[in-house]
Amino acid sequence: MSETSQVSSASSIRRSSASSRRKPKKNQIPYGILVVLFMVVVGVVQARRDPMLGFYWMMGCIFGFILQKSRFCFTASMRDPCITGSTSVTRAVLTAFAITTLMFTAIKYGYHSMGLPIPGMSYVTPISFATAVGGILFGIGMVIAGGCASGTLMRVGEGFIMQMLSLFFFVIGSLVGAAHFGWWKEKFIVHGPSVFLPDVFGWVGAVVVQLFIIACLYKAAILWEEKKMGGNEE
Amino acid sequence: MAEFTLDCLGEACPVPLMKTEKKMSELAVGDVLIVSIDHSCAMKNIPEWARKQGYNVEIEEVDDGEWEVVIEKTK
Numbered sequence: 001m002s003e004t005s006q007v008s009s010a011s012s013i014r015r016s017s018a019s020s021r022r023k024p025k026k027n028q029i030p031y032g033i034l035v036v037l038f039m040v041v042v043g044v045v046q047a048r049r050d051p052m053l054g055f056y057w058m059m060g061c062i063f064g065f066i067l068q069k070s071r072f073c074f075t076a077s078m079r080d081p082c083i084t085g086s087t088s089v090t091r092a093v094l095t096a097f098a099i100t101t102l103m104f105t106a107i108k109y110g111y112h113s114m115g116l117p118i119p120g121m122s123y124v125t126p127i128s129f130a131t132a133v134g135g136i137l138f139g140i141g142m143v144i145a146g147g148c149a150s151g152t153l154m155r156v157g158e159g160f161i162m163q164m165l166s167l168f169f170f171v172i173g174s175l176v177g178a179a180h181f182g183w184w185k186e187k188f189i190v191h192g193p194s195v196f197l198p199d200v201f202g203w204v205g206a207v208v209v210q211l212f213i214i215a216c217l218y219k220a221a222i223l224w225e226e227k228k229m230g231g232n233e234e
Numbered sequence: 235m236a237e238f239t240l241d242c243l244g245e246a247c248p249v250p251l252m253k254t255e256k257k258m259s260e261l262a263v264g265d266v267l268i269v270s271i272d273h274s275c276a277m278k279n280i281p282e283w284a285r286k287q288g289y290n291v292e293i294e295e296v297d298d299g300e301w302e303v304v305i306e307k308t309k
Contacts, residue, residue: 025298071278076247083248084255084283146246146273155246158274159299162246229286 067154072096074148078139085228087221094221098214105207108198121196128192130184145170235264242271243300250276251283254305258289261307269303270296277301 039061047054066072070092077093080086108118142148145166147155152170155163197206240257242250250271257267271277280303281291290306 025295028298068274071275073247073275076275076279079248080279083252084279086279086282086286088282143248155274160246160273162244 063150064154064157067150068158073151075142075146075151079143081221081224081228085225087225090221091218094214094218098211101207101210101214105198105203109203112198112203124194124196126189126192126194128189130188130192141173235266236262237266237268240267240269242269242273242276244272245276246273247275247279251279254280254303255283258284258287258305258307263307263309265307267305267307269305270300271303272300274299277303280305 039057043054043057043061046057071089072092073089074093077089080088081090104120108120111118138148142151145152146163147166149170152163152166156167197210200206201209238257238261240253242253245253250269250273254267254269261267269276269280271280277293281293284291284303284305289308292304294302294304296302
């Protein structure tokens with residue numbers, strides 16, 4: 001990707017210690033071929049046990065690859081606007097939200113129009129004050145840890161040791177949270193209203209409202225970047 | 235023109251970027267800053283920030299998963 005194109009050999013910046021630390025690099029392609037073979041073998045073995053397991057494995061590998069190559073980072077999307085004013089990742093996330101909105105509505109409407117039960121309705125959960133508190137806690141945690149769930153996993157895979165610590169405590173935190181979740185759910189979460197937008201606005205209305213909100217956020221992101229960084233670009 | 239180095243090895247996002255931002259503000263025009271990083275995200279967001287500031291940026295992969303970002307303060 002752009003990684004290679006940015007690494008230019010012809011240096012236009014004069015520096016005294018040019019590439020002093022550059023070491024001969026090992027050819028990684030044989031390892032890459034071995035890893036791909038391993039992935040295929042595991043996928044085939046899992047698929048023979050249960051086709052869905054093979055499918056999950058394949059999706060996991062693809063997601064990981066895209067995440068690593070695109071540097072798609074939910075943490076950066078929320079953090080960079082505050083630190084540098086850059087909203088390029090924020091806009092990437094908003095674009096992803098817009099695409100998912102269309103795709104999931106298409107899937108759900110497809111089931112609905114055929115009179116079948118709509119899939120994924122168990123994720124329509126009550127919203128309340130607890131949602132906001134949880135969001136703030138998660139946000140603080142992910143900025144300190146240097147990644148959300150997917151970002152942490154991706155960087156552990158890259159071999160960034162500090163994030164292995166994040167993963168370790170992420171697992172511990174999840175276990176503690178899972179153990180207590182029933183109590184929080186019973187005391188706070190179930191009291192909030194659960195909203196499924198198509199019930200409120202109709203199927204078309206729900207898509208329009210959601211895309212409109214995303215478009216407004218996108219515009220706001222552009223304006224924010226211009227305000228925070230624009231002064232330096234003369 | 236002086237040359238400065240900034241060691242950000244082992245630092246996760248956003249620490250390298252914030253350190254770079256701080257260090258760049260101390261540099262004089264024409265100075266060069268070399269930031270050592272081993273966090274792949276920093277390889278994206280430091281050059282992005284520096285280019286938006288209008289500085290010259292180059293990335294050099296010194297080892298597998300280890301980079302040097304060379305930034306020239308042009309103004």
